Amino acid sequence: MVIRFQECTACSHRIYPVRAHCTRCGAHDLAIRESRGLGVVHSATVVRTHPEREFRAETPYVVALVDLDDGVRILCRVRGVEPGAQVIGARVQESSPADENSPFIFSPVHH
Ligand SMILES: [Zn+2]
Structure with a gap:
């Protein structure tokens, strides 16, 4: 997306x-x-429970504020990292499905 x-x-x-x-x-x-969908994790937290069933099924998951290279900060989910692992400062790229209703999802950039 x-x-x-x-x-x-x-x-x-x-x-x-x-x-x-x-x-x-x-x-x-x-x-x-x-946006080109590339950025750096500014801060992150782990969501361990959620009131909505759809999201609860995916817990625990990582939610982060990402500073995009484009100069704006967005809220997103980060996949491909262990919940609780150090992700602040990690280089990430957007990998959301093409679903306008889903949250932005990022994953680490592997070199
Ligand atoms: Zn202005």
């Missing part, structure tokens, strides 16, 4: 999630950009 963010045409500030105006200069002329 392509991650889209906004870029202010007045001051080039990048914005996520979508807003009606620039969060830095207040301009309303915002262009839509598409």
Whole structure:
């Protein structure tokens, strides 16, 4: 799934999630950009239980804030890592299924 963010045409500030105006200069002329889906884990936590059955079946899983190379920070899930393992600072790439309703899913970049 392509991650889209906004870029202010007045001051080039990048914005996520979508807003009606620039969060830095207040301009309303915002262009839509598409992320390349690469970034670095800023922080992470492990979800061990969930009130909704669909998500509970997948626990425990890792939820992280990822700083995309594009300059915005997003909330996503990280697959392919052990829950509780150190992932902060890890290089990750987006690997979500093409389902608009699912959360963004990232996995580590293997060199
Ligand atoms: Zn601006």
